[in-house]
Amino acid sequence: MEEYRFEYIDQIKSIFLCISLPFIFYLVFSVMNSIDGNIFNVYIIILIPLSVSFLFYWLNRNRIKIQCIARIGVKNTEIESLGKLRIVCFEEISSYRIQANNSISSVLINLKGSEKIKLSTYSQFFHKSNTFNEYCFDLEDAIDSYKNKYNIEIKREKTLFEKKRFLPFLIIFSIICGLLFIINTRYENYNLWPFIFPVLWLWAGYLEQIKKKAM
Incomplete structure (x- = not known):
């Protein structure tokens, strides 16, 4: 099996981080704006909240990363993360959506039992390598080969683009x-x-x- 090592994001933590940044900016901006205007000019009032927001993101960016090892076989893909190994057989997949580019890359697998498996990452921010995109491309090729070989229907959902x-x-x-x-x-x-x-x-x-x- 081909092995791929990459990082993907924790959806809940990433949403919390994204929501927190505007609130932090607004809070610091309000405090700065309430201080006597003669002390700080308008550029400082904007620059400091931006700097604090960026610092908060920088200090917490690793908290939303999850290390993952994935493998692709002829009939399945293995996903190992957080100390757990999940084997996804292609015959269990009802539909999937794969998006791989230089900004946001993601894999969404809908299983026949209504369970969903989703991996996504922001390529430019989390790693310099292109391993996750390679996994996306190879996974799609493997699923296509499996469909053609066994003549079964696995729906490919269109991406936004x-x-x-x-x-x-x-x-x-x-x-x-x-x-x-x-x-x-x-x-x-x-x-x-x-x-x-x-x-x-x-x-x-x-x-x-x-x-x-x-x-």
């Missing part, structure tokens, strides 16, 4: 964000770059999916 409605949504969303950015920059002089980054990330994911199909 593969759905037909995603491109029209992305175009409309990009136009709206672009107009808001232009209007506010021209008349209000607000910095809306944080709202542009999600648009760029979505386009990057979509274009990467197109590139993957063309290969």
